[in-house]
Amino acid sequence: MTPDPRDPAKTVVRDVAARGARLRFVEAGSGSPLLLVHDYLASRISWDDVLAPLAVDFRVIAPDLPGFGESEKPPPSRYRYDFDGFSESLVDLVAALGLGRITLCGHAMGGAVALTLAASHAHLVEKLVLVNPLVYSPPSDPLSRIARVPVLAPLLFKQLYGRTLFRRRFLSQVNGAGAAASRRADQLFELFDAPAAREAAYATMRAMLDTRLLTASVPRVTAPTLVTWGRGNAVSPVEQGRRLARELGGARFEVFDCGVSPAEECPDAFASAVRAFLLDGKKD
Numbered sequence: 001m002t003p004d005p006r007d008p009a010k011t012v013v014r015d016v017a018a019r020g021a022r023l024r025f026v027e028a029g030s031g032s033p034l035l036l037v038h039d040y041l042a043s044r045i046s047w048d049d050v051l052a053p054l055a056v057d058f059r060v061i062a063p064d065l066p067g068f069g070e071s072e073k074p075p076p077s078r079y080r081y082d083f084d085g086f087s088e089s090l091v092d093l094v095a096a097l098g099l100g101r102i103t104l105c106g107h108a109m110g111g112a113v114a115l116t117l118a119a120s121h122a123h124l125v126e127k128l129v130l131v132n133p134l135v136y137s138p139p140s141d142p143l144s145r146i147a148r149v150p151v152l153a154p155l156l157f158k159q160l161y162g163r164t165l166f167r168r169r170f171l172s173q174v175n176g177a178g179a180a181a182s183r184r185a186d187q188l189f190e191l192f193d194a195p196a197a198r199e200a201a202y203a204t205m206r207a208m209l210d211t212r213l214l215t216a217s218v219p220r221v222t223a224p225t226l227v228t229w230g231r232g233n234a235v236s237p238v239e240q241g242r243r244l245a246r247e248l249g250g251a252r253f254e255v256f257d258c259g260v261s262p263a264e265e266c267p268d269a270f271a272s273a274v275r276a277f278l279l280d281g282k283k284d
Helices: 044-055 083-097 109-120 142-147 153-159 163-172 179-192 195-208 212-220 238-247 267-279
Strands: 011-018 021-028 032-037 058-063 102-107 125-131 225-230 252-256
Touching: 011 083, 021 044, 021 083, 032 044, 032 083, 032 109, 044 058, 044 179, 044 267, 058 083, 083 109, 102 109, 109 125, 109 195, 109 212, 125 267, 153 195, 163 179, 179 195, 212 238, 225 238, 225 267, 238 252, 252 267
Parallel strands: 032 058, 032 102, 102 125, 125 225, 225 252
Antiparallel strands: 011 021, 021 058
């Protein structure tokens, strides 16, 4: 079953086997493929507010990465929970759907995955959109400090990281968090609060602590790129975005009046900027 091109807002949920894990994804619209990659501890629902406007012009595909959302959560002994592992799963998704060249849009950790894919599979990526991406040394927040605690870290992370701490982390990153953000935080916690999901999240966090190889891969990215940043991003300052745009050979750089997630905090402005960048040179 494919999305109805007469109704871009109509979504279809599908599964595909990708690099040893079943991926669940939502698809809408038609046209050039646009792949949306979510952040750490998030899922495809993070893109809900921009899916319909982007689907007017593009075939939009938003997967849950392995270990997150409703995708399969194999044990770390069977799946590589790091930027390369996620990137290769997305390459398999692209191949399974016969997408050819794609536009890739990644948020935060998803931005790191998008960068990894664009650097290692340049022939697949036509354009790149990075949304507050993780690129340089990550800041030391409470969650990453937990992940560094020897011996006790797995116990603390997998069993004691409860709803209150999860909601606090999620809502503290979103400017003007309201009822919708609160509901989304609860949805994401329910998806996270299972042994297999917690184990996958812990393995991913451990891999995210070292970004040296990721930073070194930036010069290999050749796709035209839009770097977007939230002015109120308390995790990574705007200057990191400017630095990344320079290191990507003068990528387009745009700042939104929001926190870390413009797709959720200012979806209309974000979708408009993304469409303008992707349609540049294609439409009058």
